[in-house]
Amino acid sequence: xxxxxxxxxxxxxxxxxxxxxxxxxxxxxxxxxxxxxxxxxxxxxxxxxxxxxxxxxxxxxxxxxxxxxxxxxxxxxxxxxxxxxxxxxxxxxxxxxxxxxxxxxxxxxxxxxxxxxxxxxxxxxxxxxxxxxxxxxxxxxxxxxxxxxxxxxxxxxxxxxxxxxxxxxxxxxxxxxxxxxxxxxxxxxxxxxxxxxxxxxxxxxxxxxxxxxxxxxxxxxxxxxxxxxxxxxxxxxxxxxxxxxxxxxxxxxxxxxxxxxxxxx
Amino acid sequence: xxxxxxxxxxxxxxxxxxxxxxxxxxxxxxxxxxxxxxxxxxxxxxxxxxxxxxxxxxxxxxxxxxxxxxxxxxxxxxxxxxxxxxxxxxxxxxxxxxxxxxxxxxxxxxxxxxxxxxxxxxxxxxxxxxxxxxxxxxxxxxxxxxxxxxxxxxxxxxxxxxxxxxxxxxxxxxxxxxxxxxxxxxxxxxxxxxxxxxxxxxxxxxxxxxxxxxxxxxxxxxxxxxxxxxxxxxxxxxxxxxxxxxxxxxxxxxxxxxxxxxxxxxxxxxxxxxxxxxxxxxxxxxxxxxxxxxxx
Ligand SMILES: Nc1ncnc2c1ncn2[C@@H]1O[C@H](COP(=O)(O)OP(=O)(O)OP(=O)(O)O)[C@@H](O)[C@H]1O
Ligand SMILES: [Mg+2]
Numbered sequence: 191x192x193x194x195x196x197x198x199x200x201x202x203x204x205x206x207x208x209x210x211x212x213x214x215x216x217x218x219x220x221x222x223x224x225x226x227x228x229x230x231x232x233x234x235x236x237x238x239x240x241x242x243x244x245x246x247x248x249x250x251x252x253x254x255x256x257x258x259x260x261x262x263x264x265x266x267x268x269x270x271x272x273x274x275x276x277x278x279x280x281x282x283x284x285x286x287x288x289x290x291x292x293x294x295x296x297x298x299x300x301x302x303x304x305x306x307x308x309x310x311x312x313x314x315x316x317x318x319x320x321x322x323x324x325x326x327x328x329x330x331x332x333x334x335x336x337x338x339x340x341x342x343x344x345x346x347x348x349x350x351x352x353x354x355x356x357x358x359x360x361x362x363x364x365x366x367x368x369x370x371x372x373x374x375x376x377x378x379x380x381x382x383x384x385x386x387x388x389x390x391x392x393x394x395x396x397x398x399x400x401x402x403x404x405x406x407x408x409x410x411x412x413x414x415x416x417x418x419x420x421x422x423x424x425x426x427x428x429x430x431x432x433x434x435x436x437x438x439x440x441x442x443x444x445x446x447x448x449x450x451x452x453x454x455x
Numbered sequence: 456x457x458x459x460x461x462x463x464x465x466x467x468x469x470x471x472x473x474x475x476x477x478x479x480x481x482x483x484x485x486x487x488x489x490x491x492x493x494x495x496x497x498x499x500x501x502x503x504x505x506x507x508x509x510x511x512x513x514x515x516x517x518x519x520x521x522x523x524x525x526x527x528x529x530x531x532x533x534x535x536x537x538x539x540x541x542x543x544x545x546x547x548x549x550x551x552x553x554x555x556x557x558x559x560x561x562x563x564x565x566x567x568x569x570x571x572x573x574x575x576x577x578x579x580x581x582x583x584x585x586x587x588x589x590x591x592x593x594x595x596x597x598x599x600x601x602x603x604x605x606x607x608x609x610x611x612x613x614x615x616x617x618x619x620x621x622x623x624x625x626x627x628x629x630x631x632x633x634x635x636x637x638x639x640x641x642x643x644x645x646x647x648x649x650x651x652x653x654x655x656x657x658x659x660x661x662x663x664x665x666x667x668x669x670x671x672x673x674x675x676x677x678x679x680x681x682x683x684x685x686x687x688x689x690x691x692x693x694x695x696x697x698x699x700x701x702x703x704x705x706x707x708x709x710x711x712x713x714x715x716x717x718x719x720x721x722x723x724x725x726x727x728x729x730x731x732x733x734x735x736x737x738x739x740x741x742x743x744x745x746x747x748x749x750x751x
Contacts, residue, residue: 243633245629245632245633248628248629248632268635269637270635271632271637272636273635274633274634274635275635275657278632279635280633282629282633286627286629286630286633288622288626288627288630289621289626290622291622291623291626292625293617295619295622298616298619298621298632299620299623299631302616302619302620302623302634302635303634303635304634304635304637345636351634351635393713394540411607454723
């Protein structure tokens with residue numbers, strides 16, 4: 191693995207005015223990998239993705255230190271459109287589909303950052319193969335889709351730019367378990383087709399199952415990182431992010447626990 | 456009855472011009488969320504270029520130059536002032552445009568002086584008779600031109616990449632940027648288009664029966680504000696309907712001034728603002744002002 195091959199964040203610090211949201215954050219998404227970023231509310235996950243996509247200015251924030259590169263080329267200091275042109279595309283938190291535009295127009299909007307008609311036609315075929323429901327709803331206003339369908343549209347819209355690296359901000363937020371599983375399968379498939387993925391999630395179980403490496407953010411700093419399997423096995427992650435109690439961590443077989451543990455103690 | 460039809464035809468024709476101006480106003484608002492009070496100066500600039508150039512290069516080339524000139528002034532305002540103004544509030548930018556308007560209008564009216572400049576149009580004062588109804592040829596041309604421009608604009612807005620970029624930006628700036636849409640270009644394009652539309656409106660506002668371009672031409676532009684606002688600042692449909700409402704009301708109020716004398720003289724000029732106030736009292740977002748149509 192070449193360090194400059196994929197997406198690299200080095201010693202990143204981000205401020206929103208006087209508020210420091212990230213400090214000393216370094217991470218790497220090697221080409222072809224899925225990398226997860228875990229962390230609770232306000233840990234700075236979305237801030238990290240905004241810094242990569244160069245959209246901090248919309249929140250009146252800015253990078254105060256550090257650097258972001260992709261394939262060796264600097265992303266930090268460029269414009270949002272340049273980041274997309276280099277192949278790094280984000281699916282924002284809360285889907286943010288263009289509600290008053292049709293599904294088809296949303297997909298078209300996703301391709302506006304790249305000028306390549308034939309590539310765009312191919313990208314559309316790929317998106318509609320991944321999400322056939324988008325073809326069925328092509329003429330419908332995006333605001334009328336269900337939450338799960340909107341998430342598919344948001345991912346499909348980002349794929350229209352044919353990204354080399356896809357940034358996903360809590361794609362399963364607010365979705366029913368079935369739909370979350372469906373989205374997870376799709377992410378795996380997108381990755382299998384050759385797109386690197388940086389996956390921000392609060393659903394740690396799902397993220398760790400998909401990712402090869404993971405980072406844990408807390409109040410703006412990376413507090414843990416390592417191979418996803420190791421993190422999934424670590425006591426701290428299990429307790430804090432997988433919602434598994436100390437009892438289970440110590441290895442008492444779950445089946446023997448009475449289901450109404452409050453009464454049995 | 457004949458008077459009524461004549462007034463209606465004239466009202467629609469003038470209204471279509473207000474629609475053209477209001478459309479530019481709405482496009483700028485959608486792309487940048489800035490209420491552009493410098494719109495009257497764009498219009499005056501377009502008309503001024505046509506007036507000055509037509510004796511030298513002929514009417515049609517002068518018209519093309521006027522359209523290009525007003526588009527360039529619009530683009531310049533965006534590029535030099537709006538884009539660089541380091542303010543985060545859109546209402547502050549709106550006030551900045553008032554300043555721009557005062558500077559430009561003052562300079563242009565100084566250039567015009569007390570003259571009334573002819574625009575050299577080929578239609579003159581000919582009148583067309585449709586049965587018993589007499590309409591100035593310029594009014595018919597105005598309606599045609601406005602119709603064609605509005606139609607092409609709406610088609611482009613709906614179907615071209617430019618239109619999709621424009622609408623995406625209007626709906627959500629930040630997400631549009633995430634798609635790689637260059638917001639600077641969208642905004643520059645909006646100001647240029649608004650300038651071009653205003654220049655065409657300027658031409659038809661200054662031809663027969665109006666004597667020509669003079670310092671009062673900006674008052675006509677000011678009537679397009681209530682048109683845009685009563686239609687809904689962020690609605691292209693609203694701009695079209697608002698323009699027609701203002702045009703027809705104004706024509707009727709002026710035409711039946713004697714019967715309406717109890718309302719006072721000059722009610723025609725005040726009518727657009729009265730209607731705007733009434734509409735805003737009932738619907739604060741204007742007739743077609745949009746609310747989010749989203750379930751999430
Ligand atoms: N526009 C802003 N202005 C000021 N502070 C902000 C802004 N956006 C975020 N912050 C602060 O930066 C920190 C990180 O926020 P961020 O949105 O990146 O967290 P997050 O990990 O994405 O949280 P969540 O899981 O709730 O989405 C928080 O303390 C937040 O209050
Ligand atoms: Mg977030």
